[in-house]
Amino acid sequence: MTGSSTRTILICSGKGGVGKTTLTANLGIALASQGVRTAVLDADFGLRNLDLLLGLENRIVYTAQEVLAGNCRLEQAMVKHKLQPNLALLPAGNPRMLEWLKPEDMQKIVGLIQPHFDVVLIDAPAGIEDGFKNAAAAADEAIVVTTPEVSAVRDADRVIGLLNTRGVEPIQLVLNRVRPKMMQSQEMLGVTDVTDILALPLLGLVFEDEQVIVSTNRGEPLTLNGSSSPAAIAYRNVAKRLQGEEVPLPDPTKQRRGLRAKMRQLMQTKLF
Template identity: 55%
Template sequence: MSEIIVVTSGKGGVGKTTTTANIGAGLAALGHKVVLVDADIGLRNLDVVLGLENRIVYDITDVTEGHCRLRQALIKDKRYEGLFLLPAAQTKDKTAVNPEQMKKLCGELAAEFEYVIIDCPAGIEQGFRNAIAGAQKAIVVTTPEVAAVRDADRVIGLLEAAELRNPALIINRIRPKMVRHGDMMGIEDIIDILAVDLLGVVPEDELVVISTNRGETVVSDERSRSGQAYRNIVRRIKGEAVPMMNLDDSGFLGRLRRIIGLK
């Protein structure tokens, strides 16, 4: 039984692509067969985040238009056995694919893979409609900012209108210290407002920038806080009950705990 999950947000720049890559890599690291679909046609990015940009031959529109077989367009990841990418087209626009084609494509991928994870473009237009067309579940990514949470609310409304009920929320780039000082909305604040289930919280982490520079995913970095957060998210997607990690460890005890390796 496979799952088809779309990762969306409304607002751009909140970390959809990074989230998609890390969830995919995390699931693959646990031995699952995963395909990541870049639905951001015209602005493809998932390939560079995964470090697979030099290996693209065919893309998603080549498949939907019948220029190649699905198998030929899939790129196998170097580091994770079982992780594959179906890249977006870069020289076309969002109208190059339609929701019917996406549904068919997702169905074909679901026959081969345990997890089909779709990276949705920003916005709520055709690209969004395409990306959600074949999905069974939705993950909404937001950051603790007014604009991002507002757009997340809009997207949740649109997802529910499209029968994708109970989307799960990931709060990305939270800064525990700012939350503690009352200068950033916290987890409860955002959950209160959006009234959805929380899938995970990812702290702001320089290691995400560093690993992305290298075309790697932070999820396999044992020392990284964000990597730990993504590993937890992956386990929750698998259905495990994993408690939310304590983000507030910038005090003396927290530092001590980190030094001696307790998380």
């Protein structure tokens, strides 16, 4: 836990592959675009990917490992985004760091970052192992990312339990890869099902969006290129809600009804 006025937010998930790192990259860019000095810290030392998603992999010279060892200054290791100067990345070090890294090491890294930024986003490893516990030790708030699948929600519940025991608050939820049609046919857990099980306030709903895959492969977060795709809008709205703006959450049950109503209206226009 920290005593700084800088908001230090852990972005975590129980299950891998639910879009946690993608959210971190897009949320970081979205906050920076809103004028928030934002640092993103890749704490997934075993599976480092945040640099790829931000398109910064070729600009890394030093990592958190060299900072901790005293081999470079923090300023030398932080990689500023060329297209969004309010955002900087501190890359994860060698996977061997997992063998010796302790919670106090993460607290030291975050303590060095905080004076220079308004928000620090920590991309934690998925699961509840030591890597997650180390990352959680340096955070005040948390965003839990899950998809509306039974296994992902169960794993998220375990993560929330650990965060509660560590006094991390607030803990908020982002529900990712939402498919309204599957929710309506009850082939996927509904939003209320997930929020009832996890008992967390809902910070954002991100609809399934092919553009996420395209942008990830290009190393260009959707929130960087002005995209108006459903996921890009959702990421920006998460950033706004984090800043205290009241942005209504979309209702997945009305998504397809809205399309049907629009189609009916178009047909009536053509007929008359």
